[in-house]
Amino acid sequence: MILQWITDIGGWSxxxxxxxxxxxxxxxxxxxxxxxxxxxxxxGVISLVVWGIGAELWTWQVQVLGFLILSVGFVYAGRSWLARTETDSDEPLLNDRVAQMVGRTATLEDPITNGVGRIRLGDTLWRVEGPDLPAGTKVRIIGGSADRLEVERA
Known part of the structure; x- marks a missing residue:
């Protein structure tokens, strides 16, 4: 039923x-x-043009095959074009919170024991890794991951 309806409206589908x-x-x-x-x-435009001329050769299978080929071609061409026209961001670290913190200093909230401790940055407590240091020591952030920061004595 649906295939018949699509065939009836031709290129407009x-x-x-x-x-x-x-x-x-x-x-x-x-x-x-x-x-x-x-x-x-x-x-669709090709179907409307061909509808009266060579409709027996322009079956729905040929149309779907053409759509698939054109889709892959347009996606590839579009990606290539966008890759060439891409500009560098004026805020390259916008979504990389850890990279934004590298170089900042903070005071240890909890001592670093067995390589793990805590610092407070703003209103957030961060787990840190680094050499064993007592609470209250100034540390500098040198890297990290999403859940831990790496620090060294400042």
């Missing part, structure tokens, strides 16, 4: 699919649905 994919791109940005939407629109 591809146009509708292309527009739906473009709307999805607006709602869920990521520059992926854009290329699929463009591929569907191209197949």
């Amino acid at each position: 591809w146009i509708i699919l292309g527009l739906v994919l473009l709307v999805l791109e607006v709602l869920a940005p990521g520059i992926f649905f854009l290329w699929l939407g463009i591929a569907a629109l191209v197949i």
Whole structure:
């Protein structure tokens, strides 16, 4: 039933699919649905042009194959184009909180015992790794991961 309905409306089904994919791109940005939407629109336009001329050769299987080939081609071309036009960020450490803290100094809240202790930065207590030091010692952050900072004596 659905296949019959899609066949009856011909190229307009591809146009509708292309527009739906473009709307999805607006709602869920990521520059992926854009290329699929463009591929569907191209197949739709070709279908409308070919509809009266060679409809017996332009079956739904050929249309789907064309859509798949165009989709892969547009995704590849779009990714290549975006990679060439990409600009460096003016805030490269924006989403790397640990890298933003490297070089800062803090006072040990809890002593570093067996290589593990705590410091307070702002309103957050951070677990730290480093040489054993008593509480109250000034330390400098030299690196870390999402859950621990590496420190040395300042």
